[in-house]
Amino acid sequence: MQLPLHTVCRRSFVTVLKCRNSGNANASLFSHSAGLATQTCKALRYWKHGDPSRVLQLEDVDLPPIGAKDVLIQMLAAPINPSDINMIQGTYAILPDLPAVGGNEGVAKVVEVGSLVKSLKTGDWVIPKDAGVGTWRTEAVLAEDDVISLPNDIPLLAAATLGVNPCTALRMLSDFEDLKPGDSVIQNAANSGVGQAVIQIAASRGINTINVVRDRPEFTQLSDRLKAMGATHVITEDALRRPEIKDLFKICTKPKLALNGVGGKSATELLRHLQFGGSMVTYGGMARQPVTVPVSALIFKDVKVRGFWVTQWKKDHANDGRAFRTMLDELCYLIQQGKLTAPACTEVGLQDYSRALDTAMQPFTSAKQVLIM
Template sequence: MLRRVGLAKRVLTTNRHYSTRFGYAHSRCLVFSDFGQPEKVLKWVASPPLCMNPIEGVYPEKPEFTLELGTGGKSAVPGNEGLVEIVSCGSKVNPSIRPGQWAIMSGPNFGTWRTYAQAREANLIMIPDKEGISPVQAATISVNPSTAYRMLNDFAGLEPGDYFVQNAANSGVGRSAIQIGRLWGLKSINIVRDRPGIQKLKEELRSLGGTEVITEAEAKDRRSMAKMTGGQPVKLALNCVGGESATNLARILGQNGHLVTYGAMSKLPFSVPASALIFKNIHCHGFWISAWSKGNEAVKSQMIIDILGWIRDGKFRDIPYEITKWSEATGLETLMEPVKRGISEYSGRKGIFLMEDD
């Protein structure tokens, strides 16, 4: 599941029109009027555009279709993540919020695949200090690193020296979990699919702080797994794959361990062995950062500050990404290329739209 990120550089707050002190802003966006395959339903609009799942209509949080975008019928703008720069504020906006400041989305379905937008204060989390932080780093902080942070912090009561295990360890969340775990003194067993160049990938994840990096096949060897941990129980398992891979995580967990599912890349259900439930008393949970964010605004803001601090201090490395530049001259075909790649292949890189000043 590769999520495409909209990186907007300009946003209006609390104004009812797309207007700034410089005059009216001409906004260009990608929109869709019905759910379906992104390459079929996305279209280009030049007026007042997560990821693929909301566009396909298979995500629990669905965007609101509206007539306000100037299209013939109701439509919506995709894009959950992003960084915005304030260009104008309404008279009732908190005076601490000023043009030039950066902010990220406080929740899903903001619609970041556009060059301009208007928002309320509640839609945004302000970046208190952008010194030493790149726009890409700020834009990609609210989902992958935040998901990893919460799962390591909120389940199993992990302490320095404890083990956790995860599949899809080379994903954005996986790479974040490795690094946050290292910063908190945790040990990690990181499972990846076998592939050409697997040794290079293993070395890369170890360089991030992964204690052990193994393939799905290697993870099935119980004796080898016990030897890796020195017999120390694994307290937490992070599942993004589902299917047989998730079932294997349940088997790896120790007594009273916690299995947390936050994704289903294989799109396959999984079973938990009865022995793991009865004799090891493992606990199964689901986690979704969008649902967690509601009602945890203050905690989320502090978490963002923590992660930004690690980035600023050079303790947290960027996840791999690829940029598609978006300017006034950019056509629909150019913007659709990364969308199509996100559907047809798994590149291991996060896609980012970078809006450029015209």
């Protein structure tokens, strides 16, 4: 009896199994526990760092057998994030051993569990706990401890995009300033995945958001879409620099918290509008320019300049088994209540990955590219 084609490669920073090219994509298939033949998966793999359009290849990759504490998962959907691109380019803070499978985020379904697996069962939805697993593939074998379960009654795209951007948004809104209903937050890159999550989580807490985006021909449509999510105000970066911006703070309190995903002049403008003693938290640098902090902001406004990286947060809380679980439960509850939705997404088949990559690397891209397996 032949079973459906499964892909299994384990690649994590805890356990790395070297996968090799399979010369026969039509090899006979089997139950893993039977151990009678070799199965393969389809995976977007790169053997060297560089331009993703040049170094990524869709390959057949052999799978290892399932260990007693492993799970076989079928990837369902995996987004393309800027950090995924940077990792392939070799410019990210952490890099997997090569060859590596692209993608750090996504949702999968458990299709088989090892004999000693206790926390997961067949049919569960799971996401990776950490970066570096390699999610741009059809299946994988991972250690039980490398994944964490999600309820499978939430929308697929919400689950696929949950592990990075919404977690980043929630932590930044929770960990740096004591925000209460009626308080304000200002952010650039407001149409990014993090930005959209910030808008919705803040709205669920009664917190106002001042959302800064780059000027563009379709600004009105973008503004309307962000306001429909719960954005209080949407303005362009040019508007933020004008004297008229003072009128905004007559109807909206000055922000306690600024969230910077851009850097450069955009970050400096956010700092100018913080309350005394407020915080600016930088989580990205899309402009690839340094953050310049005016001396006056430090001396006369006593602002705090901080950074945040969700991967580091996960490492810092790795020994606290409930921290990540509690955060995911809170986010999933918001999703189930209709208060948190996935960012605008474009679904692309895995075989069309080149088109998805090209789109993801273009400026003014408002829709996240999601590979559907």
